[in-house]
Amino acid sequence: xxxxxxxxxxxxxxxxxxxxxxxxxxxxxxxxxxxxxxxxxxxxxxxxxxxxxxxxxxxxxxxxxxxxxxxxxxxxxxxxxxxxxxxxxxxxxxxxxxxxxxxxxxxxxxxxxxxxxxxxxxxxxxxxxxxxxxxxxxxxxxxxxxxxxxxxxxxxxxxxxxxxxxxxxxxxxxxxxxxxxxxxxxxxxxxxxxxxxxxxxxxxxxxxxxxxxxxxxxxxxxxxxxxxxxxxxxxxxxxxxxxxxxxxxxxxxxxxxxxxxxxxxxxxxxxxxxxxxxxxxxxxxxxxxxxxxxxxx
Numbered sequence: 158x159x160x161x162x163x164x165x166x167x168x169x170x171x172x173x174x175x176x177x178x179x180x181x182x183x184x185x186x187x188x189x190x191x192x193x194x195x196x197x198x199x200x201x202x203x204x205x206x207x208x209x210x211x212x213x214x215x216x217x218x219x220x221x222x223x224x225x226x227x228x229x230x231x232x233x234x235x236x237x238x239x240x241x242x243x244x245x246x247x248x249x250x251x252x253x254x255x256x257x258x259x260x261x262x263x264x265x266x267x268x269x270x271x272x273x274x275x276x277x278x279x280x281x282x283x284x285x286x287x288x289x290x291x292x293x294x295x296x297x298x299x300x301x302x303x304x305x306x307x308x309x310x311x312x313x314x315x316x317x318x319x320x321x322x323x324x325x326x327x328x329x330x331x332x333x334x335x336x337x338x339x340x341x342x343x344x345x346x347x348x349x350x351x352x353x354x355x356x357x358x359x360x361x362x363x364x365x366x367x368x369x370x371x372x373x374x375x376x377x378x379x380x381x382x383x384x385x386x387x388x389x390x391x392x393x394x395x396x397x398x399x400x401x402x403x404x405x406x407x408x409x410x411x412x413x414x415x416x417x418x419x420x421x422x423x424x425x426x427x428x429x430x431x432x433x434x435x436x437x438x439x440x441x442x443x444x445x446x447x448x449x450x451x452x453x454x
Contacts (some may be wrong), residue, residue, distance in 0.1 A: 206379070213357045213378065214309045214344035216299045217261030224452045225257045228429075229275075231445025237437040239406065245326040247280030247442060253290070262296075269313060291317030297342070305347060311340040311361075338363040340374075354381040362399075370398040370405055388418040410437035416447065426451040 158325045202368040204449040217223060229252070237248040253275030260268045295313025302308075317336045340361035347354055381387050393412045398407045415431020428449035434442045 201374045205253070207369055213359055213376075214299075214307045214342035216265055216267040216297060216309065217259050219261045219264050221261045222371065222454050223259045225449055227255045227257070227447060227449040229253045229255070229447050231432075231443045233434075233441040236444055237410075237434075237440050239309060241438050243442055246441070247278075248278075249443075250277055250446075262264060265296045265299040269293075269311075271315075275394040278448075291315055295338075305345055307344045309342040311342060312337075313338045313340070335366045336363050337366065349381055352381050352383055353373045354379070356380075370407075372398050373397045373399050386420040390414070390416045390418065406439055408437070408439040410434050410440035410445075414447075418451070424453050426453075 168321060231249075231251045234246060234250045235243045238244050253273055255273040256271065258270045262268050270293070273290045275290050276288075293313055293315030295311060297309050297311040298306045300310055314335060314337050333381045338351070338361050340359055342357065342359045344357040347356075355378075357376075357378040357380075359374070359376040361376075363372040363374065365371055372394070376393070378390060378392045380388055380390050394412045394414070395407045395409070396411075398405075406433065411434065412432055414430060414432035414433050416428055418426050420426045428451065429447070431446050433444040434440060
């Protein structure tokens with residue numbers, strides 16, 4: 158297998174906060190795993206359900222737990238080439254279920270854990286191969302908080318695999334290529350008229366131990382509560398490859414996501430939304446739907 162194809166064989170899974178959620182390359186191009194949904198799941202603002210406000214940069218309260226189970230379905234029949242121009246490609250479909258758990262160890266430090274289970278289909282190849290695709294752990298430390306502003310630092314480690322023997326021809330960045338990510342997070346809570354709102358910005362560098370390029374990630378979230386039990390989210394996620402050697406093609410993809418979170422009560426919330434790849438190079442032009450169930454205790 159050529160060095161280029163080896164490097165393009167995997168792209169980071171999704172996102173949330175994050176913690177991120179992402180790659181998988183189908184053929185030559187990159188497809189996002191559960192990333193947007195996970196990152197979206199990390200963002201919850203509890204206005205109208207108590208005084209606490211939580212987003213990616215905010216820590217969990219001491220002893221508090223939040224678990225989010227996210228379902229994702231995506232498809233693509235177009236990809237961005239090396240010049241960023243869209244071009245037809247074999248049909249791609251993906252379904253995945255991911256879980257993210259946060260635990261407030263102290264008032265300033267939150268433990269994180271994540272995993273994903275999924276399956277894919279590429280062109281005429283029936284890659285119906287549901288399996289565990291990645292697991293990760295990490296921690297987030299609040300560094301500063303005042304007047305609605307919060308800044309945090311996060312470190313996480315993860316290992317990932319494609320989906321077993323069916324990926325042998327394209328997967329070289331599996332369990333033997335762990336990743337370490339350092340992330341800076343900043344959030345600010347404010348009001349839009351009478352409505353509570355927040356913005357959360359994150360920047361991360363993901364270092365791959367072993368073969369394959371590192372990645373730079375930029376995430377931005379805006380949330381507003383027009384009603385006490387409804388949270389509207391607008392999010393953007395950008396990923397850029399970094400390094401990997403002279404014989405490795407670079408890649409980038411930029412995703413936009415809109416979703417709504419409905420608070421059933423103080424413990425349960427439901428989320429639904431959609432996402433799309435709006436720009437990129439050597440990346441699948443994906444579009445998909447997400448649903449999520451949140452539980453807090």
